[in-house]
Amino acid sequence: MSPGRGAVVFDLDGTLIDSAPDIQQAANAVLAAEGLPPITAEETRRFIGNGAGVFVARMMAAAGRDPEPAAHARLLSGFLARYESAVHLTRVYPGVGGALAALRAAGHRLAICTNKPVAPARAVLAHLGLAPVFEAVVGGDSLPVRKPDPAPLLQAVGELGAIPAVYVGDSEVDAETAARAGLPFALYTEGYRKTPVDALPHDARFDSFAALPGLVDRLMPRTA
Structure with missing residues (x-):
């Protein structure tokens, strides 16, 4: 060659x-729907890297919510529904x-x-x-x-x-x-x-x- x-x-x-600003926006929309506090820009960047499932578990923990399986599955579904169109920032x-x-x-x-x-x-x-x-x-x-x-x-x-x-x-x-x-x-x-x-x-x-x-x-x- x-x-x-x-x-x-x-x-x-x-x-x-x-892409962190878009990911943060999608995450915080999901957290708000659950009545949970938002994550910061610094937390967002820190949580990125191991896939969507791990990201959602980390954002739930940061917001004070136990990422037990049923809740994690619900929030992951909501996050993924927003993720594909999270491109504008x-x-x-x-x-x-x-x-x-x-x-x-x-x-x-x-x-x-x-x-x-x-x-x-x-x-x-x-x-x-x-x-x-x-x-x-x-x-x-x-x-x-x-x-x-x-x-x-x-x-x-x-x-x-x-x-x-x-x-x-x-x-x-x-x-x-x-x-x-x-x-x-x-x-x-x-x-x-x-x-x-x-x-x-x-x-x-x-x-x-x-x-x-x-x-x-x-x-x-x-x-x-």
């Missing part, structure tokens, strides 16, 4: 997009468009691997005009397991032809997923991570998407 040809798989929330991080264009121009194939359910993931990508860029989208409900299990990431790479790959993410979950999948990991430092950068395993770090194409070129495994 020639240099520059490979798969670049991205996490979504906190990596390519700042979400913004793409600066430089993402240029970086994606440069990666594609270099011959890379792009995919998404997120713990966000696949329908909301596709909805927000379409709303932001990013859907045509990605050849595969693997969500938190695409497989029986989700990140940090490596299966979703390996599924995304497989859908692109099982070519050499790099994973790009922003969180502890992403770092563990890449390590378990045996893939190089590029850490976006301006996302939703809770751990200091130096405490997260990564092969490269960046705070500006202008740097990403060069990092990918350096990290991408070479084949004969």
